[in-house]
Amino acid sequence: MLLINSNPELATEIPLWPSIPFFIILLAIAVGPLIAEHWWENNKNKLIISTVLSVPTIYYLVHMDLTEHLKHQILGDYLPFIVLLTSLFVITGGIHLSGDIKAKPKVNTFFLGIGFLLASFMGTTGAAMLLIRPVININKQRQFSVHTILFFIAAVANCGGLLTPLGDPPLLMLYLRGASFTWFFSLLPEWAFVGVLLLTAYYFIDAYYYKKEPAANLSADATEIKPIRITGAINFIFLLGVVFSVAFINHDVIPEMGEENAPYWLKHLREIVLIALTALAYFTTPNKIRKSNKFSWGPIVEVAVVFIGIFITMTPTLIFLSQHAPNMGLTDPWHYYYATGFLSAFLDNTPTAVAFHSVASSIPYADSIPLVANVAESILSAIATSAVFFGALTYIGNGPNFMVKSIAEDHKIKMPSFFGYMIKFSLIILLPIYILTQLIFM
Template identity: 60%
Template sequence: MEHGVIESMPLWLSIPFVVMLLFIAIGPLLFEHWWEQNKNKLIVSLALGIPVVLIMASRGLLLNVEHQILFDYVPFIVLLGALFVITGGIHLEGDIEAKPSINTLFLAIGGILASFMGTTGAAMLLIRPIIKTNIERKYKVHTILFFIAIVANAGGMLTPLGDPPLFLLYLRGAPFQWFFSLAPQWAFVVAVLLAIYYFTDKYYHKKETPKAIKQDHEHIEPIKLKGNINFLFLLGVILSVALLNEHYIHKIHENHYHGFIREGVILLMAVLSLIFTDKKMRYESNKFTWAPILEVAFLFLGIFITMVPALMYLEQNAQSFGLTKSYQFYYATGILSSFLDNAPTAVSFHNLALGLVGDPNAPGLVAHISEVMLKAISLGAVFFGAMTYIGNGPNFMVKAIAEENKIEMPSFFGYILKFSLIVLLPVYIVTQLIFL
């Protein structure tokens, strides 16, 4: 942090941040009904955040909090909110034959779309159609599990729009086009997971009864895409993030407040989506509600405030943690991203890497840190977000929709033991051995 008075940041001031993350991790497990109410999430965020603001103000560091809210939290929520609104206006319907090749194609399309409409947007667009396509089949849990891994996580690697941790790294100086350099790792992981899924689905397809196969073959509804105008608004968001930044508009570099031009255009795209999308399709066919984005807004308000002391502590004490290799950052970011939200985890390790750099403005750095470190943090945060239901926002949403449709999903620990440890982790280890 370069704003406010530079002084040693005590570790105990990071306690509210840790408590905030623990609430997110164990809240749905220990007090589900109380935690599912968004007002209670806001209460927790304010109860933990306000004391941090007061303490930081008493230390002359209020500017650090203000900067975090204005230039990290606001752009973050504006982007996620706009993607949520725009993708909520796109409706895909139909029922085609649930052959292994068709299901694999579904996941592959989702793995591409996720980078450009966000993992949440792609997951919400495709989860109901793929459930409907597989409705006649008995064995479909594995399809939802791979859907979480590919569409709700790994697919979002190619742009800052894809996954929240990448957008936060973009806000810290990583150019929009830099994320395309992660294409080899994205292609490798997505391709390997698709291959594993194809042969898994082929195995289960052979176990289906002849009656189920016959019904699936006979019950066909053509695929229809509605709300196509929203792709124009989505393009507007992509171009805003790609072009309306300090790399192309020097005034933004001179005065951060000019950066809100980008947020203004993104908000305009969301408003246009609300105006021009058929209301019945949005609210009835897509079952659109504001609750999910309010949940994100309330939770991340607490996260962004309470993480300020933690980020300062990490940057000031980076040398003492013993993390100096890219593979160490990959696994450390990945492990924490599995059980905590991957967005603040990525920012935390970015600050840790920042503390290892002598001159953050030296040539050859990306987002003021070593490029290989930035790759390790990005890959760890996005890929390992699929290791548990709580690693990334869309995971729980996909699980909930599957269970609404009478698909018996594994428990929290069942998911880890039966899927992520035996399928995902080996793929991620091989990825590290090849690329880092």
């Protein structure tokens, strides 16, 4: 047996209590929108929470001479994370899709399928924000449209993003820990299996509701037709630049980036290129396109202020997990699949995936077991797959979920409550699909 550990061993064992700020910030993310919705909407309040909880963690890490771990969290994880999300957010915010065609089941299924395909390459947030308003507009004459939004959250805002590090933030974190850009394509069978089941289930459910539509609604839907039109298409070039930057500007292609004495600009060359692409996209896109998309900086600012607190406060937790991983009893891929999945659903899938990667990278493996990012490949597949898929189990499992819900409600679509979403949709549609995925692939 060979012990594989991604973190250097510490002379002093870290207790669990320094992780309290991390647990508090995750709890705030989970319950804040439910018990103090209007207060939590203010990004300044989120920044206050992040700052207040980060200060004691920083003090502890400095006092324990663990500043290198903190530095890695901020410069090695948070900086690439927020730069990539900002670039995807700004670039996709400059692409506007307009028009209104017949809201037949095959048309709706086609749009969800396109979103499912795009999610891996423009991010679940980008694909969701690009398509949610056209989907709502196409279905505005229909009486029954809530099920379309629910399946949209599952397929486009979550499950579709499994194939590349661009698709979902937890995958980016695994990429930064050593999984190659192309390794995520190995998850194609799970991605395709879940996609086919979701889209097939949606088609038959939508066909059922289509037959129940009042004749007047279907008549209005057939007469109010506008061709589909894309504006801001130049941003697809910038989006392609993001894909190539993440795929080829890394330690594998440019080994000098990983050298300890490499200049700062070389270590963060990928982020520099992404910032340049973001600036080009922002200044070359006409303002009227962003206005059509109702573009604002609020959502990405929210992510920035919340996740700086998450990345700082989770540092002691990651160290603790690395030190105690062999005693946790997590050995098989399905253990990691459900542990990562259910915590992703109720906390946030990015720190959850990072935490379980830390556990998995600190347990012994036989020499014959293939490793990816210092983790058994089968276990990493389970962590990545469940972090992405299970994010759709609740509104708070993944960032785009609440954004899609809010946009739908702005268009007078009555969405289910937090628990209503689970009872009426995720537990009866998604969970059986996820269990079947585990039984077949893990």
